[in-house]
Amino acid sequence: MDRTHSDVVIIGGAVTGAATAWWLMKLSPGLKVTVIEKDPTYAQSATALSVASVRLQFSNPVNVEISRFGAAFIRDFAERIGPEGGVPTLGLKENGYLFLSGTEEGARTLEDLAAMQRGLGATTEVLGPDALARRFPWMRFDDVTAGSIGSRDEGWFDNMGLLHGFRNAARAMGAVFLTDRVTGLVCAGDRVLAALTEGGRRIEGGAFLCSAGTGSTAICAMAGIALPVEPRKRTVFVVDAPNARHPEAPLIIDHSGIYLRPEHGAWIAATVPDDDGPCDPGDWEPDHEQFEELIWPKLYNRAEGFDAAKVLRLWVGHYDYNTLDQNAILGRWPGHANFHVAAGFSGHGLQQSPAVGRGMAELILHGGYRSLDLSPLGPERVLEGRPFLEKAIV
Incomplete structure (x- = not known):
């Protein structure tokens, strides 16, 4: 040895x-x-x-x-x-995160959290539905009570x-x-x-x-x-939506249970299914049906430009999930x-x-x-x- x-x-x-x-x-x-x-x-x-x-x-x-x-x-x-x-660089793209709330209680929580985050140096601001619509006119906010977004130190790399x-x-x-x-x-x-x-x-x-x-x-x-700690499977979809080209968009955490962000002219989108639980460590098979059944209807509800959305590719990752x-x-x-x-x-x-x-x-x-x-x-x-x-x- x-x-x-x-x-x-x-x-x-x-x-x-x-x-x-x-x-x-x-x-x-x-x-x-x-x-x-x-x-x-x-x-x-x-x-x-x-x-x-x-x-x-x-x-x-x-x-x-x-x-x-x-x-x-x-x-x-x-x-x-x-x-x-x-x-030479990690290419940090600071488009921000946008958390959307669908309840009045959720809106109050966003306000409280934003105040705490700003006290620690963040730039988080909370916007109402009208202000959100002015900033992101390509989205619908009729089911949204508030959204929080940071203009610095948030994005992808x-x-x-x-x-x-x-x-x-x-x-x-x-x-x-x-x-x-x-x-x-x-x-x-x-x-x-x-x-x-x-x-x-x-x-x-x-x-x-x-x-x-x-x-x-x-x-x-x-x-x-x-x-x-256990493995939890997450299927991530790369989606082309020719009527929704918004490279300046933030990473959106929708209260409906999906998230999405722009990626080289397309979008990355994913969700957590209701029956989420531990997976076999050797299970790397994508859950293809999640897009049609869970993600696409919510994308279209948020923005009509996702009417012609098409999955280009997908992959599976495992979270080391702390139960x-x-x-x-x-x-x-x-x-x-x-x-x-x-x-x-x-x-x-x-x-x-x-x-x-x-x-x-x-x-x-x-x-x-x-x-x-x-x-x-x-x-x-x-x-x-x-x-x-x-x-x-x-």
Whole structure:
């Protein structure tokens, strides 16, 4: 068996693992960091299959702050990551997010959240139906009571550029990325001693981080941890609508249960079905019927220009869905001296990775957060059965 030792072993090398590796190397040059990733193509990772967006419109202040840092980092990525990242720009397109409410209570909630978000540096404003119609005359708002939109730090960007930039720069500073699959953890007392791999490696470490997306539940089980994370399937449609060409449109979160945004002359659209539940990890078959049955009628109701909509292509991604509260689970696991978790992002991992990577690096290196306090997202709430609810789940 090939036996090696690292200061930090990261299991899962997509955007969260790669971001943490980069921050570790940046904060502690010369540190020995090993990242174990089973598929270096990332073909089925949530990072690769994301709709690659960032927003500040969350209901929890910590999520607002996480994404505010992420948006700034993404905007100035090349400058922050350096030439070693090999990515000149992530092409952040700040069209904003538009959340639509269909009830008076929902409108009041949008107002309250916008005030909180503005207090943290966001530019969120809330508009009534008439103001929305003037700004977006191609849409109908007869069933809308209010809409909230941010004019800065919200939009979409190059998801794989973010991942590869972190990975390239971390490797340039000395982090090692291994292509292998973890099959077991060697534990003694309250410590993880080593990760065992399919390739016959025993990788010993001073600290371990599980950032394996939907695979995190199985990895945590190797350490005796019951992680409330399961795969949830999402089918995403790329739609051509020749009578609805609006490249300036924001990403729209419709109260009817769909979301959409422009994409290179077409649209990306998706929904969450009423019977949403865990899927088989090997289920990558798109739910083709969702478009005709669930999405298209709602698109047409919002804008008549979707009368001639046609699906160009579609793909499936898996959320690492936190069944407790759909928020990330971040931190050292109680009762485990050196085992950390960053999982359960439930669709928000890409935009949160710059701040989460920094936070996990601080926690591993210093035993606590030095910049943004991520402790509200800690694993203690899982053990206590105490949800940290987020109202703005998409």
